[in-house]
Amino acid sequence: MKIKVFETFAGIGAQAKALEILKNKIKDFDYKIVATSEWDSYANIAYNAIHNKTNKDNKIKYEDKINYLKNFTHSLNSKTPSSIERLEKNGPDFIGSLYDSFINSNNLGSITEITGEELINKSGHVDLLTYSFPCQDLSTGGFLHGGNKGTKKGSNTRSGLLWEIDRILTELDEMNEKPKYLLLENVSNMLSSKHLNDYLLWLNKLNSLGYSTQTFVIDSSEFGSAQRRKRVYALSVLNVTDEIFSDTLKNKKKNSISRDDVVESNERLENVSKSLHIQQQLKDVLRVNYNDKELFAEAEDALANRTPSRNKMYEHSPMLFTEYKKEKNKKDATLSRTVTTKQDRNPNAGIISILNKDGKPDKHFKNVDFNNKMYYKSSLFNYFSII
Numbered sequence: 001m002k003i004k005v006f007e008t009f010a011g012i013g014a015q016a017k018a019l020e021i022l023k024n025k026i027k028d029f030d031y032k033i034v035a036t037s038e039w040d041s042y043a044n045i046a047y048n049a050i051h052n053k054t055n056k057d058n059k060i061k062y063e064d065k066i067n068y069l070k071n072f073t074h075s076l077n078s079k080t081p082s083s084i085e086r087l088e089k090n091g092p093d094f095i096g097s098l099y100d101s102f103i104n105s106n107n108l109g110s111i112t113e114i115t116g117e118e119l120i121n122k123s124g125h126v127d128l129l130t131y132s133f134p135c136q137d138l139s140t141g142g143f144l145h146g147g148n149k150g151t152k153k154g155s156n157t158r159s160g161l162l163w164e165i166d167r168i169l170t171e172l173d174e175m176n177e178k179p180k181y182l183l184l185e186n187v188s189n190m191l192s193s194k195h196l197n198d199y200l201l202w203l204n205k206l207n208s209l210g211y212s213t214q215t216f217v218i219d220s221s222e223f224g225s226a227q228r229r230k231r232v233y234a235l236s237v238l239n240v241t242d243e244i245f246s247d248t249l250k251n252k253k254k255n256s257i258s259r260d261d262v263v264e265s266n267e268r269l270e271n272v273s274k275s276l277h278i279q280q281q282l283k284d285v286l287r288v289n290y291n292d293k294e295l296f297a298e299a300e301d302a303l304a305n306r307t308p309s310r311n312k313m314y315e316h317s318p319m320l321f322t323e324y325k326k327e328k329n330k331k332d333a334t335l336s337r338t339v340t341t342k343q344d345r346n347p348n349a350g351i352i353s354i355l356n357k358d359g360k361p362d363k364h365f366k367n368v369d370f371n372n373k374m375y376y377k378s379s380l381f382n383y384f385s386i387i
């Protein structure tokens with residue numbers, strides 16, 4: 001049996017990737033992504049490149065692709081909508097890739113515009129709904145994005161899009177079509193004292209819809225990943241008996257619940273992870289072999305410009321940067337804490353190795369003008385010392 005998945009806030013498809021890994025590791029486990037929801041055009045094109053092997057039909061006329069894309073709200077920055085005219089400025093290849101991404105992933109567009117009925121009509125019954133909703137208003141760095149308002153219903157924040165999942169589940173409930181499983185993913189700050197009450201509201205909502213939920217805080221580095229990332233995962237199961245899967249909060253006194261009451265032990269998960277033998281090395285992830293011309297071109301292209309705003313960022317948080325002068329004192333020298341992708345530094349792995357062991361720019365970068373470029377997230381020298 002294939003588990004049918006609706007991947008909302010799909011981004012570049014981490015959930016789809018996890019399922020693919022599980023499928024390769026576990027005999028008899030199978031799944032199909034029957035629909036996705038994502039409005040960021042670049043993420044959609046990346047998702048398609050990563051997860052879908054073929055383009056369905058290249059013979060579709062340009063006008064027909066445009067007309068199809070007009071059915072959805074798109075965004076080029078994941079913050080505000082972008083008009084079709086603006087998308088067209090990126091050229092016909094971009095439009096073609098975006099069209100393919102929608103068709104191949106059965107992307108139903110912005111979560112705010114999807115109804116339960118439409119989902120069932122376009123994908124059939126769904127067994128698992130994943131929702132890694134935006135974290136900007138929850139993350140500790142949220143203040144950089146203009147607020148830390150959390151997931152409050154009606155807050156009109158990006159993290160508040162969580163409540164679109166409530167709306168869709170309620171619509172599915174009316175059709176007797178609720179998914180058996182739900183999987184939430186978000187930043188661990190979601191359980192901080194500032195945001196815990198909002199999360200309890202969400203758990204109550206899930207409970208009233210018939211779901212039992214267990215919440216885990218997982219550090220990816222303890223589960224085979226080459227980087228540290230603490231994330232909250234909440235797994236909900238519909239109409240299940242306590243013997244099989246009980247709601248963590250079932251017997252807790254509701255008015256005095258703390259973060260620890262919400263979080264489940266990871267022990268069971270660790271055993272699962274070990275049995276799957278998933279282990280990734282940082283050196284396998286980073287693309288820092290600059291003898292490979294393509295990788296060097298990518299790194300050079302991805303060097304951050306020394307703009308006034310980045311200089312300001314540096315002044316406020318020098319730990320984000322590895323500056324040449326800091327290299328002399330190894331303890332002071334920093335490295336990127338997470339391997340990340342940034343759309344404006346496309347498509348590097350988030351770390352560019354600029355400095356060599358002597359603290360001098362690597363020979364490949366000798367023509368780079370570091371008055372205009374930054375040593376940003378750099379230094380092979382540093383991070384190899386931690387592997």
Ligand SMILES: C[S@@+](CC[C@H](N)C(=O)[O-])C[C@H]1O[C@@H](n2cnc3c(N)ncnc32)[C@H](O)[C@@H]1O
Pocket residue numbers: 008009010011012013014015037038039040043078109110111112132133134135158161
């Ligand atoms: C925390 S990220 C999820 C990342 C994803 N799990 C991945 O593997 O890349 C949140 C995602 O929600 C998307 N998003 C924001 N507003 C949306 C909307 N109205 N409809 C659908 N997706 C939206 C963002 O573009 C972003 O990709």
